[in-house]
Amino acid sequence: MAVIYETAATLNGFLATEDDSLDWLFQIPGEQPDISDFMGSAAALVMGSTTYEWVLAVEDLVAHPENWASSMGRKPVFVFSSRDLPVPAGADVRILEGDVGRHLSEIRAAAGDGDLWMMGGGGLAAQFLAADALDRIAITVAPVTLARGKPLFSGDVFWDRLRLRSAEKVGEWARLVYDITPGEQEMSRSATVSS
Numbered sequence: 084m085a086v087i088y089e090t091a092a093t094l095n096g097f098l099a100t101e102d103d104s105l106d107w108l109f110q111i112p113g114e115q116p117d118i119s120d121f122m123g124s125a126a127a128l129v130m131g132s133t134t135y136e137w138v139l140a141v142e143d144l145v146a147h148p149e150n151w152a153s154s155m156g157r158k159p160v161f162v163f164s165s166r167d168l169p170v171p172a173g174a175d176v177r178i179l180e181g182d183v184g185r186h187l188s189e190i191r192a193a194a195g196d197g198d199l200w201m202m203g204g205g206g207l208a209a210q211f212l213a214a215d216a217l218d219r220i221a222i223t224v225a226p227v228t229l230a231r232g233k234p235l236f237s238g239d240v241f242w243d244r245l246r247l248r249s250a251e252k253v254g255e256w257a258r259l260v261y262d263i264t265p266g267e268q269e270m271s272r273s274a275t276v277s278s
Contacts, residue, residue, distance in 0.1 A: 084126075084191065084194055084195070084196055084197060084198060084199065085198045085199070085218040085219055086198070086199045086201055086211060086216055086217050086218050086219075087121075087125075087198055087199065087200060087201065087218060087219045087220075087221055088201045088203070088208045088211070088217060088219070088220045088221065089118060089121060089200055089201070089202070089221045090202065090203050090221070090222060090223070090235070091108055091116075091222070091223040091224075091225055092222050092223070092224060092225065092235040093107070093224075093225055093227045093228055093229050093232070094224055094225065094226065094227060094228050095228045095229065096234060096235045096236075097229045097231075097232030097233060097234060097235065098203055098204055098205060098232065098233045098234070098235055099133075099137075099204075099232055099233045100229060100231070100232050100233075101231050101232055101233070103133055103137060103233065105137065107225070107227050107229065108225060108227075111225060111226065111227070111255065111256075113254040113255055114253060114254030114255075114256075115253070115254065115256075116223045116253045116254075116256050116258055117253075118223075121198075121200070121221075122156070122200070124197065124198055125158065125197065125198050125199065125200035126158060126193075126194040126195055126196070126197020126198060126199065127158050127159045127160070127161065127190065127193045127194040127197070127199050127200070128155065128158055128159070128160045128161070128199070128200045128202055129160070129161040129162075129163070129190060129199060129200070129201050129202065129207070130160070130161075130162055130163070130201070130202040130203055130204075130207065131162070131163050131164070131203060131204045131206065131207040132162060132163065132164035132165075132166060132168060133204055133233075134202050134203045134204055135160075135162045135164070135168060135176075136168070138154070138155065139169065139171070142154050144171045144174075145169045145171055147171075148171035148172040148173055148174065151171045151173065151174045155174070157175070158175070159175045159176075159177060159193040159194075160174070160175060160176045160177070161177050161179055161186070161189075161190050161193070162176060162177070162178050162179065163179050163180070163183070163186075163207055163210075164178055164179075164180065165180050177189075182210075182214075183207070183210040183211055183213075183214045183216065184214040184216070187214065187216055201217065204233055204237075205233060205234045205235050205236045205237040206237040208220075208235075208236055208237075209236055209237045209238035212236075212238070212240065212244075212263065212266075213238070215265060215266050217263050218262065218263055219248070219260060219261065219262055219263060220245070220260070220261045220263065221258070221259070221260045221261075222235065222258070222259050222260075222261075223253070223256055223257075223258050224256060224257040224258070224259060225256060226255045226256065243264070244263055244264050244266065245261040245262070245263060245264070246261060246262045246263075246264060247259070247260075247261055248260040248261060248262050
């Protein structure tokens with residue numbers, strides 16, 4: 084099982100505008116990246132409240148819960164939020180509050196042997212990395228820059244944690260996939276287990 088932060092971002096590293104708009108993303112003509120194989124292989128999804136609210140709004144899923152399965156599949160969805168959020172009727176959405184590390188065993192159990200798709204945002208991705216629970220970052224870079232916006236990653240990630248797995252041109256897009264090497268916390272845990 085791998086925890087994969089799969090997302091699209093601008094050339095200068097933003098996920099969305101400051102007001103959480105993704106309009107810039109859907110205006111790019113020509114060949115589009117296809118992540119349907121990845122979506123099919125993900126056994127569970129995890130996201131922050133802003134991403135979740137965007138998913139609900141874009142397809143009006145609270146008013147039309149029958150569209151949930153075609154949009155999100157029948158996978159369990161974990162949403163990190165400190166607020167009460169609406170859940171479409173029949174959807175397997177679990178609202179979690181607090182530290183990512185506290186909920187990892189529940190999330191991993193729901194994913195089983197399948198991959199976990201960490202959809203965003205950047206703050207949640209940084210929490211997964213800090214908990215040594217992020218295995219890969221897959222970024223589809225759009226030919227767009229924004230003056231300001233929501234960052235791809237909230238926090239520092241230096242070269243020694245990232246190993247380029249692949250780079251691919253898709254139309255005007257660039258798809259970059261990085262494996263994440265274990266942090267000091269994870270390496271010391273592994274050393275303790277092996278000794």
